[in-house]
Amino acid sequence: GQNIDQPTEMTATEGAIVQINCTYQTSGFNGLFWYQQHAGEAPTFLSYNVLDGLEEKGRFSSFLSRSKGYSYLLLKELQMKDSASYLCAVYNDYKLSFGAGTTVTVRA
């Protein structure tokens, strides 16, 4: 079975940093994805990790530790437009299994 956990909600101030944690216990592993989903819109790809370590892409970074079954998404210099749901997903057996998502609210 697949068990992917992430916090339900987080709130932060504009300009701050927020770290969204994701832990997973899955029957197999071929990579971990982070997607962003604004209300009423489709999920959009943010990052992909398959090896341990940190992947940096502009204001967003993603970290993976396969031995710990753990990932985080780091959002720096938060902007109001970053208010969205962030979905952690594990790829295995030709499919993505998603966590329930973390709703991030950015306040002025």
Added chain:
Amino acid sequence: DTAVSQTPKYLVTQMGNDKSIKCEQNLGHDTMYWYKQDSKKFLKIMFSYNNKELIINETVPNRFSPKSPDKAHLNLHINSLELGDSAVYFCASSRPERGETQYFGPGTRLLVL
């Protein structure tokens, strides 16, 4: 525009009706998917097709029947709609790069009354 597109965007219908949702991608991808996102925003895989062949069927009721006429299209037909089918249905496509990164369509919001 290169993208994944779905029609219709909104669908309101009565219980017991049959409806179809269409999906097309012009990204040249080999694999297409249907996902269901319920009211709690949980996104769950339903079906996956690779080059018109079904590769994933995630214990979905057989009232749901996907059909892939070619690798750029994946349609979803739903028979005898039930209240619990109300959700947002997303189509997605991928190819083997960055671990099969999936690109999602805009979603079809289905409301069964």
